[in-house]
Amino acid sequence: MLYDAHTHLHEFLDSRVEEFTKEIVIVGVSDDYPSSRRTLELAERFNNIMPCVGIHPWNVDKVSIDELRQLERLVSEAKCIGEVGLDRRFVPQTFDRQLEFFRTFVTWARDYDLPLNIHAPDAWRDVLELVRRSDVERVLIHWYTGPLNLLNEIRDYGYYISINAAIRIQEKSRLVAKEAPLDVILLESDGPYEYRGITLEPPMVRDAARIVAEIKGIKVEELWERIGENFSRLFGRV
Numbered sequence: 001m002l003y004d005a006h007t008h009l010h011e012f013l014d015s016r017v018e019e020f021t022k023e024i025v026i027v028g029v030s031d032d033y034p035s036s037r038r039t040l041e042l043a044e045r046f047n048n049i050m051p052c053v054g055i056h057p058w059n060v061d062k063v064s065i066d067e068l069r070q071l072e073r074l075v076s077e078a079k080c081i082g083e084v085g086l087d088r089r090f091v092p093q094t095f096d097r098q099l100e101f102f103r104t105f106v107t108w109a110r111d112y113d114l115p116l117n118i119h120a121p122d123a124w125r126d127v128l129e130l131v132r133r134s135d136v137e138r139v140l141i142h143w144y145t146g147p148l149n150l151l152n153e154i155r156d157y158g159y160y161i162s163i164n165a166a167i168r169i170q171e172k173s174r175l176v177a178k179e180a181p182l183d184v185i186l187l188e189s190d191g192p193y194e195y196r197g198i199t200l201e202p203p204m205v206r207d208a209a210r211i212v213a214e215i216k217g218i219k220v221e222e223l224w225e226r227i228g229e230n231f232s233r234l235f236g237r238v
């Protein structure tokens with residue numbers, strides 16, 4: 001099997017979800033309450049989905065505290081909490097509210113013993129500090145394009161990063177792939193996000209794996225094996 005550690009499956013048609021999950025184990029992240037419901041439903045209907053519930057940091061100003069409380073009722077059905085996090089790059093204006101929400105999600109991850117699937121553009125250090133001080137052991141920082149000198153620290157804490165399929169055209173992802181130890185690496189598509197004219201989709205992890213394996217100087221089969229191990233340690237088995 002192949003593995004995609006971060007995709008918005010709720011945004012795809014059911015027929016596409018069915019097609020993807022035939023060959024890829026997918027962590028389905030959510031953006032708000034309705035998408036969390038849909039992600040959970042998809043995981044019931046199709047194999048190979050790890051459903052995450054959460055509120056994306058881009059949505060914190062659109063979501064009431066009531067909706068956050070409603071969401072907590074779904075947590076016990078989920079395998080992970082995401083997409084959650086902090087973002088100083090795209091939405092710095094809502095940072096205080098993001099922090100309030102993220103602290104809640106970190107508490108849920110601890111109380112329900114679930115991994116966190118984190119979004120952290122230009123807030124890499126902030127999220128690391130916050131999760132490190134909590135008792136959450138299973139942490140993924142998705143589409144990691146942060147400082148390369150944080151990668152060893154991330155490994156020392158036992159956390160993981162995912163490299164996006166955009167590695168095909170994103171130089172920073174190549175640098176991350178070069179520098180990151182193999183035992184912290186996962187791959188992801190973040191589908192159906194559009195990056196520089198490319199609509200990302202889960203099958204693109206295949207191409208990303210080829211590129212990462214080449215950078216690491218290993219066979220692609222060996223890379224998938226290592227990723228499979230990292231994936232199970234982080235999310236458990238489907």
Ligand SMILES: [Zn+2]
Nearest residue numbers: 006029083190
């Ligand atoms: Zn995402």
